[in-house]
Amino acid sequence: MQIRKPLLIISTALLIVSCATNPFTGKKTMALVPNSQLFPTSFAQYNEFLNENKVIKGTKDAEMITRVGQRIAVAAERWLNANGHQGYLKDYKWEYNLVDDKTVNAWCMPGGKIVFYTGILPIAKSETGVAAIMGHEVAHALANHGQQRMSAGMLQQLGAVAGNVAIKDEEKRNVFNQAYGVGSTVGVMLPFSRNHETEADQIGLYLMAVAGYNPDEAAELWKRMKANSGGQAPPEFLSTHPSNDTRISNLIKWAPRAKEEAKKFGITSFRD
Numbered sequence: 001m002q003i004r005k006p007l008l009i010i011s012t013a014l015l016i017v018s019c020a021t022n023p024f025t026g027k028k029t030m031a032l033v034p035n036s037q038l039f040p041t042s043f044a045q046y047n048e049f050l051n052e053n054k055v056i057k058g059t060k061d062a063e064m065i066t067r068v069g070q071r072i073a074v075a076a077e078r079w080l081n082a083n084g085h086q087g088y089l090k091d092y093k094w095e096y097n098l099v100d101d102k103t104v105n106a107w108c109m110p111g112g113k114i115v116f117y118t119g120i121l122p123i124a125k126s127e128t129g130v131a132a133i134m135g136h137e138v139a140h141a142l143a144n145h146g147q148q149r150m151s152a153g154m155l156q157q158l159g160a161v162a163g164n165v166a167i168k169d170e171e172k173r174n175v176f177n178q179a180y181g182v183g184s185t186v187g188v189m190l191p192f193s194r195n196h197e198t199e200a201d202q203i204g205l206y207l208m209a210v211a212g213y214n215p216d217e218a219a220e221l222w223k224r225m226k227a228n229s230g231g232q233a234p235p236e237f238l239s240t241h242p243s244n245d246t247r248i249s250n251l252i253k254w255a256p257r258a259k260e261e262a263k264k265f266g267i268t269s270f271r272d
């Protein structure tokens with residue numbers, strides 16, 4: 001008995017450390033690498049990515065990415081505060097960049113570090129389309145899906161380097177980039193699970209609506225994604241975000257709910 005008790009306390013403490021309830025889904029999620037370690041690494045990787053790629057500044061498109069990003073971030077903050085999760089975003093350092101790259105891709109790294117590739121803009125088609133992608137990618141980050149799509153072994157590997165800030169070891173850097181969908185040179189990207197995709201679709205739809213963008217457009221966006229995937233090898237984004245009819249019908253079904261949610265924040269009409 002005297003031996004067992006401390007063990008129980010230790011294991012309970014470990015459980016508390018490694019499990020956090022996701023405010024959007026109410027589900028317990030594993031976080032083997034805490035944000036305090038993960039975010040500095042993420043921010044360093046993000047800066048490295050920006051140094052190695054052509055960042056577009058001052059154009060209409062670049063300004064649009066920033067504008068949409070800021071609105072989605074504000075929507076996330078408002079939604080979290082209204083639902084009793086003040087402080088959830090306190091360590092986030094939001095940043096939105098457009099890079100000149102014909103790859104069809106967009107991602108959000110831990111702590112709110114977002115990149116859009118110019119290659120995804122024709123499929124996004126409009127600012128509202130960008131908002132649908134942005135909402136979805138930010139939702140993956142908020143729900144911590146990137147970490148969960150790493151295997152335990154990969155997490156251990158990353159855990160050993162997280163906190164060292166910049167990941168110099170190329171192999172470990174690839175592990176990180178694969179998990180967060182960064183870049184096109186890495187090779188095989190890890191797809192999100194169907195559950196994570198569904199969660200991100202739902203949360204993303206709410207975020208875009210609260211940000212003032214018409215959630216009806218999300219289904220239209222994924223129809224365009226689907227049309228774009230026909231024929232040759234799927235683009236980067238679609239290899240990690242498979243598009244299907246279930247997703248499209250879900251988005252159509254959930255759009256009225258997202259509009260109801262937006263109403264609670266005083267949004268009764270949407271931007272063009």
Ligand SMILES: [Zn+2]
Binds near residue numbers: 200
């Ligand atoms: Zn996704």
